[in-house]
Amino acid sequence: MNHILYFTKQIHFFAGKKLYFNLIAMMFISLLESAGIFLVIPLITLTGIIKFEATGHPLLTWLSNLFIGIPETISLLIILSLYVLIIIGQSLFQKRQIITGARIQQGFTRYLKEKTYTSFLQADWGFFIGKRKSDLINIMITEIGRVSGGVQMFLQFMSALVFTTIQISIAFWLSPQMTISVLILGISLIFLSRSFIQKSTKLGTETYELSRTLLAGITDHFNGIKDIKSNSLENLHVTWFQKVSDEVDQNVLKIIKLKTTSKLLFKLVSAFLIAIFVFYSIKMFQAQPAQLMLILMIFARLWPRFSGIQSNLEQLGAVVPSFKVLLDIQNESSLAREFNEEVYSKVVSTEIKYGIESRNVSFRYNLNEKRYALKDISINIPANQMTAIVGPSGAGKSTLVDLLMGLNRPEVGEVLIDCIPLTKENLISLRKSVSYVPQDPFLFNSTLRENLHLINPDATDTEIWEALEFSSAAEFVRKLPQGLETLIGDRGVRLSGGERQRIVLARAILRRPSILVLDEATSALDSENEAKIQKAIDQLKGKMTIIVIAHRLSTIRNADQVIVLDKGEVVQSGSYYQLAREKQSMFSNLLEKQTGVPF
Numbered sequence: 001m002n003h004i005l006y007f008t009k010q011i012h013f014f015a016g017k018k019l020y021f022n023l024i025a026m027m028f029i030s031l032l033e034s035a036g037i038f039l040v041i042p043l044i045t046l047t048g049i050i051k052f053e054a055t056g057h058p059l060l061t062w063l064s065n066l067f068i069g070i071p072e073t074i075s076l077l078i079i080l081s082l083y084v085l086i087i088i089g090q091s092l093f094q095k096r097q098i099i100t101g102a103r104i105q106q107g108f109t110r111y112l113k114e115k116t117y118t119s120f121l122q123a124d125w126g127f128f129i130g131k132r133k134s135d136l137i138n139i140m141i142t143e144i145g146r147v148s149g150g151v152q153m154f155l156q157f158m159s160a161l162v163f164t165t166i167q168i169s170i171a172f173w174l175s176p177q178m179t180i181s182v183l184i185l186g187i188s189l190i191f192l193s194r195s196f197i198q199k200s201t202k203l204g205t206e207t208y209e210l211s212r213t214l215l216a217g218i219t220d221h222f223n224g225i226k227d228i229k230s231n232s233l234e235n236l237h238v239t240w241f242q243k244v245s246d247e248v249d250q251n252v253l254k255i256i257k258l259k260t261t262s263k264l265l266f267k268l269v270s271a272f273l274i275a276i277f278v279f280y281s282i283k284m285f286q287a288q289p290a291q292l293m294l295i296l297m298i299f300a301r302l303w304p305r306f307s308g309i310q311s312n313l314e315q316l317g318a319v320v321p322s323f324k325v326l327l328d329i330q331n332e333s334s335l336a337r338e339f340n341e342e343v344y345s346k347v348v349s350t351e352i353k354y355g356i357e358s359r360n361v362s363f364r365y366n367l368n369e370k371r372y373a374l375k376d377i378s379i380n381i382p383a384n385q386m387t388a389i390v391g392p393s394g395a396g397k398s399t400l401v402d403l404l405m406g407l408n409r410p411e412v413g414e415v416l417i418d419c420i421p422l423t424k425e426n427l428i429s430l431r432k433s434v435s436y437v438p439q440d441p442f443l444f445n446s447t448l449r450e451n452l453h454l455i456n457p458d459a460t461d462t463e464i465w466e467a468l469e470f471s472s473a474a475e476f477v478r479k480l481p482q483g484l485e486t487l488i489g490d491r492g493v494r495l496s497g498g499e500r501q502r503i504v505l506a507r508a509i510l511r512r513p514s515i516l517v518l519d520e521a522t523s524a525l526d527s528e529n530e531a532k533i534q535k536a537i538d539q540l541k542g543k544m545t546i547i548v549i550a551h552r553l554s555t556i557r558n559a560d561q562v563i564v565l566d567k568g569e570v571v572q573s574g575s576y577y578q579l580a581r582e583k584q585s586m587f588s589n590l591l592e593k594q595t596g597v598p599f
């Protein structure tokens, strides 16, 4: 319930007065509908079958006497015209109300999406580690829609409650005993149907789980489609898809069965109760036709309200899991928030003067596990020099670089930028000074030019070609039929691995960063292109701080400093040649493996 109230507050915050006008409009429409019903009384009186004065009720007597003295045909025409007018008014009003309601709901869905998306993007790296991207997509695409629909349902439910209260008051005025009896019956029925609401919530959780499993699976399969095709795994994945689809079908069927069963039970019990009620009214209390008519009118108006409330509660129960999931992820991402838009746009990049230092840094990905990815790391990366980080796979190289860029935060120790501890305040400024080139570079599905402009929208064509020359990409880009306007496909699939790396390197340089981080950035290049880039990077020495993670040790010969990591610890550091001379060390071991020459 708290989750629902939280999002109801949000819609109140979002839509303000419009929301209340819309709710009042909903109630007004229901009131018009009731007014139409009351026209039945003078209509029946005209037929002379029932005399409502017999009930002794002032409103009914007034209504039945309304047309006394007026010729029957004219009375009939007036009543029927009034009825048609009420229906026309109600329909026109309803049309407007539905459009306004849809606008509010649409706007609210967008508001929720933007809020959630922004909070995802502003969350720190730790928020994303260990989270399935498809879960976040599922929340954005499916769960937010359910929440928005749920809030709308809740508001309708509230307005229905208010309107039901008004109707109960009118009914109570017409006949207190009868209304109390109907109320007792209705409330006990809703109370008895609690188990349906619980089952509905359980099925809602199942729906959520299935929807995320399905999206995660499909995303994985399409991401790995090359593996699937080349290893003939298509059937395996089709079987998986069929299995999950079966479960989805079962879930939908269970929901329909639950709804129809509760509706059926409600109807049967209602019919049974109404029959007993009418029987007792006629036989025990000798109810007259007018009173009987009254009983039927009250039942006809009030009973559907109770069944409406019951089915509303059931539907709300089904979306409660989505409310919970969205609220939890919003809380989690706002706790992990790194910056806000206002601060981000104001902060400018920084020029590193002295260097980046990590002081006694330890880091674990999972605080519940004993294993540290980095243990007591103390290193200094001098400004405008080239530092290489090497070590066997899993040694912690990428983790260390992530810490130096402020993506991960140390559990113990601190990172200092120019002797100032890295905090939330100077983090953005550091990030804006960094250009990072990963091993598997990411390119957007647009043109080469747009991908390059992404990092520096003001870059001129001359600057773009300079950057492409630097990364040895100019030649192949020139040969493309559409040059910079070439569409490079999803994640840049229309380029080879080496071409992608060179484009991303050009993009990194275009930013004119103060710190250039290359994480295995030339691993997909042939030796000719790698040598060219090596030369270009060497020329950057003294102009920017360069951090290189490299497996191929030949590429770091000119590094000013080499840091050797093993099992999360620094085991050696110094210049390339100094380390190469240290016999029986991790570095000489790595060299030996690569060159085949014992050191």
Ligand SMILES: Nc1ncnc2c1ncn2[C@@H]1O[C@H](COP(=O)(O)OP(=O)(O)OP(=O)(O)O)[C@@H](O)[C@H]1O
Pocket: 129, 130, 365, 366, 373, 391, 392, 393, 394, 395, 396, 397, 398, 399, 400
């Ligand atoms: N997201 C993560 N969640 C949990 N553990 C992780 C995560 N990323 C890395 N690790 C663990 O941290 C340790 C260091 O990983 P890291 O990626 O930093 O190594 P690396 O030296 O860069 O390896 P490689 O050369 O293979 O890229 C490894 O034991 C790895 O299993």
